[in-house]
Amino acid sequence: MKALVWHGKEDIRCDTVTDPEIQDPRDAIIKVTSCAICGSDLHLFHNFIPGMLPGDIMGHETMGEVVEVGSAVDGKLKKGDRIVVPFTIICGECDQCKRGNFSVCETTNRKRYLADKVFGHTTAGLFGYTHLTGGYPGGQAEYLRVPYADATHIKVPSGIPDEQLLFLSDIFPTGWQAAVQCDIEPTDTVAIWGCGPVGQMAIRSAILLGANQVIAIDCLPERLSMAEAGGATTINFETESVLERLKELTDGKGPEKCIDCVGMESHVMASLPDTLLDRAKQMVMAESDRPHVLREMIYVCRPGGIISVAGVYSGLSDMLPMGAFMNKGLTMRTGQTHVNRWTDDLLRRIEEGEIDPSFVITHTVPLEQGPEMYQVFRDKRDSCVKVVLKP
Ligand SMILES: NC(=O)c1ccc[n+]([C@@H]2O[C@H](COP(=O)([O-])OP(=O)(O)OC[C@H]3O[C@@H](n4cnc5c(N)ncnc54)[C@H](O)[C@@H]3O)[C@@H](O)[C@H]2O)c1
Numbered sequence: 001m002k003a004l005v006w007h008g009k010e011d012i013r014c015d016t017v018t019d020p021e022i023q024d025p026r027d028a029i030i031k032v033t034s035c036a037i038c039g040s041d042l043h044l045f046h047n048f049i050p051g052m053l054p055g056d057i058m059g060h061e062t063m064g065e066v067v068e069v070g071s072a073v074d075g076k077l078k079k080g081d082r083i084v085v086p087f088t089i090i091c092g093e094c095d096q097c098k099r100g101n102f103s104v105c106e107t108t109n110r111k112r113y114l115a116d117k118v119f120g121h122t123t124a125g126l127f128g129y130t131h132l133t134g135g136y137p138g139g140q141a142e143y144l145r146v147p148y149a150d151a152t153h154i155k156v157p158s159g160i161p162d163e164q165l166l167f168l169s170d171i172f173p174t175g176w177q178a179a180v181q182c183d184i185e186p187t188d189t190v191a192i193w194g195c196g197p198v199g200q201m202a203i204r205s206a207i208l209l210g211a212n213q214v215i216a217i218d219c220l221p222e223r224l225s226m227a228e229a230g231g232a233t234t235i236n237f238e239t240e241s242v243l244e245r246l247k248e249l250t251d252g253k254g255p256e257k258c259i260d261c262v263g264m265e266s267h268v269m270a271s272l273p274d275t276l277l278d279r280a281k282q283m284v285m286a287e288s289d290r291p292h293v294l295r296e297m298i299y300v301c302r303p304g305g306i307i308s309v310a311g312v313y314s315g316l317s318d319m320l321p322m323g324a325f326m327n328k329g330l331t332m333r334t335g336q337t338h339v340n341r342w343t344d345d346l347l348r349r350i351e352e353g354e355i356d357p358s359f360v361i362t363h364t365v366p367l368e369q370g371p372e373m374y375q376v377f378r379d380k381r382d383s384c385v386k387v388v389l390k391p
Pocket residue numbers: 038039040041042043170171174193194195196197198199217218219220223237261262263264265266267292293309310311312313335336337385
C-alpha cells in the first residue's frame with residue numbers, strides 16, 4: 001500500500017510499504033477513506049520530538065471502513081462499519097480508561113519503558129507519533145491497523161460526509177477539551193493563542209460553551225479572519241501588543257481564561273527577545289521547547305484564572321514565571337486529548353447541525369501529494385489552514 005513515511009528531518013515521502021495485517025485478536029484493519037495533517041505532525045517533521053525512526057508511517061487523524069477484524073473484536077465492530085479512529089489508542093479497561101483519562105491509558109503503549117524514563121510514567125499509545133508512544137504505524141496511508149480496536153474507535157453513521165466527521169479523531173475534541181478545562185462562566189473572557197486548526201476548534205467550543213468574549217491571537221490574516229467568522233475578536237501579535245490589547249479588552253483586568261493552541265513551536269521574532277533566546281538554546285540542545293505563549297498567558301491571566309494548554313510541549317521549558325503563576329493563584333490544566341471522553345456528545349452536535357467542523361479545511365488532495373502538503377501547511381502557504389488527504 002501507499003503511505004507517508006518519515007525518513008528524517010523535513011523528509012517525508014509517499015512510499016510503497018507492506019499492507020498491515022491482524023497481529024492480535026483485538027486488532028482491526030481499516031481501509032482509509034480520509035486522513036489529515038495535524039500541527040502535531042509538524043513537530044515530527046521538524047524532528048523536535050525524539051523517538052522517530054526512518055520508515056515510521058505518519059498520521060493520527062484518520063477514518064475509514066473496517067475491512068477485517070480480529071477474533072476478540074467481534075461484536076463491537078464488524079466488516080463494513082464506518083469508523084473514525086481516535087489518535088489515542090485505548091484499552092477501555094485500565095484504571096485510567098475507567099476514569100475517562102484515555103490519553104494516559106496504562107496498557108496500550110507497547111514501548112512503555114521509553115515513556116516511563118522520559119515522562120516518569122507512560123502515556124497511551126498513539127498512532128504515528130514516535131516510539132515514545134509505542135511506535136505504532138500511523139494513518140496517513142491506504143490501510144491502518146487499529147490495535148485494541150474494540151475500544152479504539154468512534155462509530156459514525158453513513159450519510160454525513162467524511163469532512164464533517166474526520167476531526168472527531170483529534171482537533172475537534174482537542175479544542176473542545178481545551179475549552180471545557182476552562183470551566184467557562186457566562187461572564188468570562190477567554191483568550192486563545194494560535195488560530196491554527198486546533199485554535200479554530202477551541203474558539204468555536206468556547207463560544208458554544210457560553211463565553212462572554214473570545215479573543216483569538218495569531219499573525220496570519222486568513223486564520224484571523226476565520227477566527228472572526230467564528231465569533232472571536234482578534235489580535236495580530238506581529239502588529240499589536242498582545243498584553244496591552246488583552247488589558248484594553250478586559251477593563252485592565254486580563255482574561256479569566258487563557259488557552260494555548262500553539263505549543264512548543266511559538267514563532268521566533270526579534271521583537272520578542274525571549275523567543276530568540278529559546279531558539280538559541282534549542283540549537284545547542286539546552287532547551288527543547290519555546291514556551292513564549294505559556295509565559296505570556298501566566299503574565300496576563302487574571303488572578304484566580306485558568307490556563308488550559310492544548311499545544312504540545314515535549315520536554316524542558318525555561319524561564320516560566322512561577323512567581324506570577326503561584327502568587328496570582330492560577331490553575332493550569334493540560335493533556336493530550338481524552339478523545340473518546342467527548343466524542344459521543346460532539347458527534348451528536350455534528351448530527352444536529354450545531355457545528356460543522358469541515359469549515360477549517362482549505363486543501364483536499366490525493367495522499368501522494370502529502371509530502372508537498374507538509375511543506376505548504378508548515379509554511380502556511382496558499383492560505384493553508386487544514387489539509388485532508390485522500391488515499
Ligand atoms: N493536546 C492535544 O491532544 C493536541 C492535539 C492536536 C494538536 N495539538 C497541538 O496543538 C498545537 C496547534 O496545532 P495546530 O494543528 O492548530 O497547528 P498550527 O501549526 O497550524 O497552528 C499553530 C498556530 O499558532 C500560531 N502562533 C505561533 N506563535 C504564536 C504566538 N506567539 N502567539 C499566537 N499564535 C502563535 C501560528 O501562526 C499558527 O497559526 C500544536 O502544538 C499541536 O501539536 C495538541
